[in-house]
Amino acid sequence: MADLLRLLLRVAEKAANVARVCRQEAPLFQLLVQEKTGDDKNKKFVQDFKTLADVVIQEVIRHDVGAQFPEMAGFIHGEESNKFENGLGESVTVTVCSTEEETAALLSTVLDGDHTAASLLARAIHQDPATIDTSTDGLTVPLSPSELGIWIDPIDATSQYIEGREEVLEEGHLSPSGLHCALVLIGVYLRSTGEPVMGVINQPFNSKDPAGGGWRGKHFWGVSCGSINVCSVSRPKDGAGRGLSVVLSSSEKQVVKEALTSLCGPDKLVYASGAGYKILCVIQGLADAYVLSEGSTFKWDSCAPHALLRALGGGVVDLSKTLQSNVGPQDHKMELTYHQPYTECKGADRWANHGGLVAYRDCSQLCSIIGALKGKL
Ligand code: 2IP
Numbered sequence: 462m463a464d465l466l467r468l469l470l471r472v473a474e475k476a477a478n479v480a481r482v483c484r485q486e487a488p489l490f491q492l493l494v495q496e497k498t499g500d501d502k503n504k505k506f507v508q509d510f511k512t513l514a515d516v517v518i519q520e521v522i523r524h525d526v527g528a529q530f531p532e533m534a535g536f537i538h539g540e541e542s543n544k545f546e547n548g549l550g551e552s553v554t555v556t557v558c559s560t561e562e563e564t565a566a567l568l569s570t571v572l573d574g575d576h577t578a579a580s581l582l583a584r585a586i587h588q589d590p591a592t593i594d595t596s597t598d599g600l601t602v603p604l605s606p607s608e609l610g611i612w613i614d615p616i617d618a619t620s621q622y623i624e625g626r627e628e629v630l631e632e633g634h635l636s637p638s639g640l641h642c643a644l645v646l647i648g649v650y651l652r653s654t655g656e657p658v659m660g661v662i663n664q665p666f667n668s669k670d671p672a673g674g675g676w677r678g679k680h681f682w683g684v685s686c687g688s689i690n691v692c693s694v695s696r697p698k699d700g701a702g703r704g705l706s707v708v709l710s711s712s713e714k715q716v717v718k719e720a721l722t723s724l725c726g727p728d729k730l731v732y733a734s735g736a737g738y739k740i741l742c743v744i745q746g747l748a749d750a751y752v753l754s755e756g757s758t759f760k761w762d763s764c765a766p767h768a769l770l771r772a773l774g775g776g777v778v779d780l781s782k783t784l785q786s787n788v789g790p791q792d793h794k795m796e797l798t799y800h801q802p803y804t805e806c807k808g809a810d811r812w813a814n815h816g817g818l819v820a821y822r823d824c825s826q827l828c829s830i831i832g833a834l835k836g837k838l
């Protein structure tokens with residue numbers, strides 16, 4: 462299934478391109494950042510353009526994967542539904558058509574006849590992405606498409622994507638908010654066990670071309686299946702004596718912040734936006750762990766980066782399950798899985814990571830964190 466990895470890298474690059482085009486092309490950008498004001502008849506649509514951008518990206522991925530691997534077509538899930546209502550109250554299902562013109566015509570019905578915006582979006586959808594260096598030569602992945610399912614988060618950290626602040630990234634440093642927190646996440650899991658086995662992360666706004674050529678993206682990938690553990694990011698060096706650093710959501714509970722301050726020291730707690738970006742910080746060694754005590758992330762947020770962490774020898778555990786259990790946190794049963802919904806919940810909540818999570822690279826660090834939080838939540 463190295464073919465699947467190469468396809469996901471290509472399609473994630475196409476998705477990143479759509480995300481960039483929506484910010485770069487004035488007619489699309491205006492829709493993206495437009496405030497809902499007045500009683501415009503397009504009000505419903507206008508406030509939802511960001512959702513349309515998400516839906517379009519998700520459909521591009523679903524379309525391209527389904528076309529090459531038809532066995533996977535019924536098992537490609539995402540954050541968004543592709544049903545849309547336009548300003549006239551008509552319901553439209555957004556799909557990728559076989560030609561750019563047909564896609565433009567369909568998008569135009571959702572965009573209430575804005576042909577310029579529809580054509581720009583359709584062009585980005587049908588354009589082949591630039592070839593990316595994947596360095597996956599020689600990789601064999603012993604999996605077949607009929608065993609696999611996919612979770613897509615078309616744009617994680619949407620609020621940062623819309624706000625669009627441009628931060629200058631310093632090598633080796635985590636930057637808490639800004640466009641670079643927005644990520645395209647595609648995770649692959651085993652249908653039988655729910656284990657994440659492959660992940661692709663594309664960061665559409667990684668660096669700005671100094672010559673004025675716009676934003677350049679960056680991609681990361683990992684495969685973890687049986688004895689095969691390969692990741693495009695090399696395992697960060699263990700900084701013995703450096704102290705444990707933890708990244709948190711700024712809305713994290715005080716009790717968690719206090720317990721972790723006692724464990725790590727106050728200057729080792731850092732805050733960042735985006736669930737996917739926080740796990741990416743752990744993957745890159747910009748933080749040692751990400752702790753979240755709320756059930757505010759979903760399978761599409763964690764599946765892809767979880768696969769990369771597994772490939773590096775780490776993982777993502779269910780925090781509340783781990784705190785309640787008598788076996789050690791390193792027990793593999795504590796890891797998040799991706800195949801079964803919470804049947805007692807409705808809508809998106811069926812796929813929430815209800816127990817919170819801890820993303821880690823190193824098991825002994827996970828144990829210290831669990832020890833510090835035990836009895837506190
Ligand atoms: C969100 C996004 C948020 C995150 C939340 C995710 O996904 O990543 O930033 O909250 O958990 O579900 P926080 O930044 O506080 O960790 P989306 O942007 O796709 O809705």
Ligand code: CA
Pocket residue numbers: 540614616617618736761762
């Ligand atoms: Ca998300």
